[in-house]
Amino acid sequence: MAALLEMRGITKVFPGVRALDNVTLTVEAGEIHAICGENGAGKSTLMKVLSGIYPHGSYDGEIIYDGAVLANRSIRDSEAKGIIIIHQELALVPLLSVAENLFLGNEVAGRGVISWPETFQKTEQLLAKVGLTDSPTTKVEKLGVGKQQLIEIAKALAKNVRLLILDEPTAALQENDSQKLLDLLLELKAQGVTSIIISHKLNEINRVADRVTVIRDGASISTLDKADITEDRIIRDMVGRDMANRYPARSPDIGEVLLEVQDWNVWHPEQAGRQMIKNVALNVRRGEIVGIAGLMGTGRTELAMSLFGRSYGKNISGHVKMAGREVDCSTVSSAIAAGLSYVTEDRKSLGLVLEEPILRNITLANLEGISTRGVLDARRETQVADSYRDQLAIRTPSVFQKVVNLSGGNQQKVVLSKWLFTDPQVLILDEPTRGIDVGAKFEIYSIMNELAAGGRGVLMISSEMPELLGMCDRIYVMNEGAIVGELTRAEASQEKIMALILKGKESQTKNGGDNARKTKGRAA
Amino acid sequence: MAQDQDMSARLGAHLRENGMLMALVAIVVFFTVIVQVILGVDFLSAQNITNLFLQNSYVIIMALGMLLVIVAGHIDLSVGSVVGFTGAVAAVLTVNMGLPVYVVISLVLLVGMVIGAAQGYWIAYWRIPSFIVTLAGMLVFRGLTLWLLNGQNIGPFPKSFQSLSTGFIPDIFGVDKPNMTAMAVVILAAIVIVYIGWRARKSDITFGITPEPMAMFAMRNLIVAAALIFVGYKLATFRGLPNVVIVLSILTIMYAFFTENTVMGRRIYALGGNEKAAKLSGIKTDRLVFLTFVNMGVLAALAGMIVAARLNSATPKAGGGFELDVIAAVFIGGASMSGGVGKIIGVVVGALIMGVMNNGMSILGIGIDYQQVIKGLVLLAAVIFDVYNKNK
Numbered sequence: 001m002a003a004l005l006e007m008r009g010i011t012k013v014f015p016g017v018r019a020l021d022n023v024t025l026t027v028e029a030g031e032i033h034a035i036c037g038e039n040g041a042g043k044s045t046l047m048k049v050l051s052g053i054y055p056h057g058s059y060d061g062e063i064i065y066d067g068a069v070l071a072n073r074s075i076r077d078s079e080a081k082g083i084i085i086i087h088q089e090l091a092l093v094p095l096l097s098v099a100e101n102l103f104l105g106n107e108v109a110g111r112g113v114i115s116w117p118e119t120f121q122k123t124e125q126l127l128a129k130v131g132l133t134d135s136p137t138t139k140v141e142k143l144g145v146g147k148q149q150l151i152e153i154a155k156a157l158a159k160n161v162r163l164l165i166l167d168e169p170t171a172a173l174q175e176n177d178s179q180k181l182l183d184l185l186l187e188l189k190a191q192g193v194t195s196i197i198i199s200h201k202l203n204e205i206n207r208v209a210d211r212v213t214v215i216r217d218g219a220s221i222s223t224l225d226k227a228d229i230t231e232d233r234i235i236r237d238m239v240g241r242d243m244a245n246r247y248p249a250r251s252p253d254i255g256e257v258l259l260e261v262q263d264w265n266v267w268h269p270e271q272a273g274r275q276m277i278k279n280v281a282l283n284v285r286r287g288e289i290v291g292i293a294g295l296m297g298t299g300r301t302e303l304a305m306s307l308f309g310r311s312y313g314k315n316i317s318g319h320v321k322m323a324g325r326e327v328d329c330s331t332v333s334s335a336i337a338a339g340l341s342y343v344t345e346d347r348k349s350l351g352l353v354l355e356e357p358i359l360r361n362i363t364l365a366n367l368e369g370i371s372t373r374g375v376l377d378a379r380r381e382t383q384v385a386d387s388y389r390d391q392l393a394i395r396t397p398s399v400f401q402k403v404v405n406l407s408g409g410n411q412q413k414v415v416l417s418k419w420l421f422t423d424p425q426v427l428i429l430d431e432p433t434r435g436i437d438v439g440a441k442f443e444i445y446s447i448m449n450e451l452a453a454g455g456r457g458v459l460m461i462s463s464e465m466p467e468l469l470g471m472c473d474r475i476y477v478m479n480e481g482a483i484v485g486e487l488t489r490a491e492a493s494q495e496k497i498m499a500l501i502l503k504g505k506e507s508q509t510k511n512g513g514d515n516a517r518k519t520k521g522r523a524a
Numbered sequence: 525m526a527q528d529q530d531m532s533a534r535l536g537a538h539l540r541e542n543g544m545l546m547a548l549v550a551i552v553v554f555f556t557v558i559v560q561v562i563l564g565v566d567f568l569s570a571q572n573i574t575n576l577f578l579q580n581s582y583v584i585i586m587a588l589g590m591l592l593v594i595v596a597g598h599i600d601l602s603v604g605s606v607v608g609f610t611g612a613v614a615a616v617l618t619v620n621m622g623l624p625v626y627v628v629i630s631l632v633l634l635v636g637m638v639i640g641a642a643q644g645y646w647i648a649y650w651r652i653p654s655f656i657v658t659l660a661g662m663l664v665f666r667g668l669t670l671w672l673l674n675g676q677n678i679g680p681f682p683k684s685f686q687s688l689s690t691g692f693i694p695d696i697f698g699v700d701k702p703n704m705t706a707m708a709v710v711i712l713a714a715i716v717i718v719y720i721g722w723r724a725r726k727s728d729i730t731f732g733i734t735p736e737p738m739a740m741f742a743m744r745n746l747i748v749a750a751a752l753i754f755v756g757y758k759l760a761t762f763r764g765l766p767n768v769v770i771v772l773s774i775l776t777i778m779y780a781f782f783t784e785n786t787v788m789g790r791r792i793y794a795l796g797g798n799e800k801a802a803k804l805s806g807i808k809t810d811r812l813v814f815l816t817f818v819n820m821g822v823l824a825a826l827a828g829m830i831v832a833a834r835l836n837s838a839t840p841k842a843g844g845g846f847e848l849d850v851i852a853a854v855f856i857g858g859a860s861m862s863g864g865v866g867k868i869i870g871v872v873v874g875a876l877i878m879g880v881m882n883n884g885m886s887i888l889g890i891g892i893d894y895q896q897v898i899k900g901l902v903l904l905a906a907v908i909f910d911v912y913n914k915n916k
Contacts, residue, residue, distance in 0.1 A: 336806045351804070364805045
């Protein structure tokens with residue numbers, strides 16, 4: 001088989017980060033090629049280079065596609081050559097119909113006038129190809145995530161796709177939707193479409209991929225043929241070290257109960273009658289790191305945000321106690337005053353003022369701490385920011401640098417600094433290592449350990465089970481807004497957590513997929 | 525690499541501020557030469573400089589408030605109509621009802637505050653877009669102005685009220701020509717400005733921030749101080765410092781301090797930069813938005829009285845189109861449409877650029893048609909310059 005695509009020595013530098021470093025990727029015509037790597041390893045960046053989102057000239061290296069050098073100036077150029085990328089966050093317009101979405105930017109029209117009969121006819125053909133029977137006039141927002149994903153693929157087919165790139169296509173999908181999607185990929189392969197699939201899920205890779213390329217810290221580590229694909233090998237290449245050393249060692253010193261939540265109930269802010277959090281009770285002790293496990297959309301973020309100044313939800317009821325005393329958490333400022341902090345899962349849109357410098361972000365939640373009678377003290381502000389920069393090893397030439405220029409890990413340290421400056425008793429960390437490279441993850445873990453060692457309580461929400469197992473003294477398992485189990489460090493394992501989630505699932509009939517999609521959409 | 529970037533970003537910021545200042549100087553020089561050559565008249569005559577301030581004071585005053593509104597991520601289209609309405613209220617209270625001036629001033633400022641609160645309430649707490657609320661306000665208050673004045677002009681105002689706009693500070697030293705008080709004030713102001721700039725530069729260095737190059741710093745301060753003393757001297761040889769200039773200067777200093785050195789000012793920038801993040805940091809964003817509109821209303825009322833005092837009557841058309849001059853001044857001054865960015869000093873320079881152009885073009889007898897075109901293009905050019913600088 002001839003190579004359809006060869007990427008040679010691709011290097012892409014952002015301010016402060018080398019996102020790709022001399023990456024090589026060869027994709028044969030007609031294969032399904034999987035790309036593996038941790039969050040922040042550079043997979044998405046590589047695909048953005050390939051699809052022209054980062055135009056030719058903004059990176060170093062060479063792309064040979066179909067025997068010629070590829071010099072995309074924009075995503076349109078690459079689409080004209082049949083390279084279509086489907087992003088993790090779907091690019092459909094929810095209020096337009098399926099037909100309108102399929103031909104968006106590619107309308108079936110003569111002299112600017114759309115031919116609707118032809119559009120609908122072609123839409124039906126395309127929908128049939130991806131196995132959908134919905135009407136072309138259905139609004140996309142009415143479809144579930146799984147179907148939306150298939151619509152995206154149909155959209156690619158409408159553009160005569162030759163190389164289809166899917167960025168974590170099944171991340172937000174239910175099991176049976178995922179299966180359908182993978183079947184479709186195999187079918188397209190039989191029709192001669194080459195695919196690149198970015199995925200974390202090793203069972204999927206095993207099922208559909210012909211070859212796998214592993215990327216770590218912006219470099220291509222290895223390319224494995226089908227026969228060599230094993231879970232162990234991929235993990236070893238992805239992580240680059242033994243799993244055992246991914247979490248810093250800690251000897252917990254656990255004291256009395258700091259945070260105690262009882263009978264916590266929260267209702268959906270818009271949809272009346274939909275209860276998001278059901279009778280949650282939990283506690284965090286001094287010096288303890290407690291995890292909350294669960295699938296996406298089970299209400300973990302909603303729980304955290306409703307606790308933190310009722311930033312989410314309606315008709316909230318329940319009790320919050322700090323060190324045994326009932327406290328008022330009804331506004332963000334009273335929650336902060338009570339000793340609570342919430343580090344959001346969505347740094348960029350909820351945690352930082354990106355266009356402002358580091359020091360202003362660090363002091364934002366505690367401006368009283370650097371002012372006298374409402375007047376800011378610039379000297380004190382700089383001292384505070386500098387001391388956190390040193391403590392948390394924020395890598396930046398100065399604290400006057402805008403946070404938008406920092407890497408994910410350093411941005412997260414700025415957010416942590418902001419909350420540490422409010423001197424919290426308990427920190428709620430929501431996906432604290434999302435989108436952060438491996439080295440910085442270790443640093444964030446070390447910071448968490450130090451916080452616990454310093455007598456604070458840490459409540460950590462994470463979708464990465466190994467992370468929870470590696471870090472937490474105790475893990476609560478959440479499903480459909482309720483806590484369905486609690487495991488000690490000794491008891492906890494991936495299997496047990498999954499079993500608790502699934503047991504909860506059996507008794508529920510609600511569709512969790514829709515919730516997952518919504519949470520994701522908000523994060524995007 | 526990052527160090528270079530930091531450096532170039534900071535230089536860029538300095539360049540922008542200095543660039544606007546240079547543009548102002550260039551525009552002044554341009555008109556001085558052209559007016560001299562074509563009409564044989566001195567553009568920088570004492571009388572014209574005095575006029576320049578009297579004509580533009582209200583734009584600058586409202587631009588101070590508008591900056592806060594825009595930094596918070598909003599817009600206020602109603603200020604022109606509020607100027608007309610508050611001027612009319614002042615006229616009715618003074619001329620028709622004969623209330624004493626200080627009572628009128630307090631009442632009208634209160635009216636402005638209520639207007640700002642009424643609009644800010646819907647914007648902040650009901651989340652109705654400010655564009656819509658203030659567009660409605662623009663229509664409502666223009667209509668109320670017509671209703672209140674019955675379509676007529678009301679005037680004249682007593683001398684004491686007129687002095688709001690056309691009054692001058694008498695010479696306490698008794699020399700009068702030139703007015704020694706005016707000279708003393710501007711020289712003192714020049715010294716203070718240079719001293720504050722020098723101290724800020726020194727503290728930059730002790731904090732390890734790359735300061736702007738010494739040459740640039742010295743040059744800018746020299747120009748600012750020289751211009752200030754020159755303007756002061758010219759004013760002194762005419763009738764002295766107008767009251768309006770004093771009000772204007774005090775307000776500018778207050779707002780510059782507020783935006784840069786206070787907790788509340790800082791929070792408005794954070795709110796404009798990322799409202800959700802600000803909210804999750806414990807900042808009461810709704811209340812801040814509300815207060816920026818209350819503040820805007822008060823400043824619009826002050827401007828309304830100054831305009832009425834200058835015209836010596838309240839007219840149904842007063843303030844028409846002012847909102848555009850004010851908003852243009854803020855954007856020329858470097859504020860960002862998306863909020864979170866903008867400086868008081870930039871806004872003052874932006875307003876002066878608009879003012880000098882208005883004045884210069886009027887003296888040259890350029891028709892109102894061309895004036896609008898040129899002002900529009902200058903606004904566009906200033907913002908393009910900004911965007912270009914940012915993308916570079």
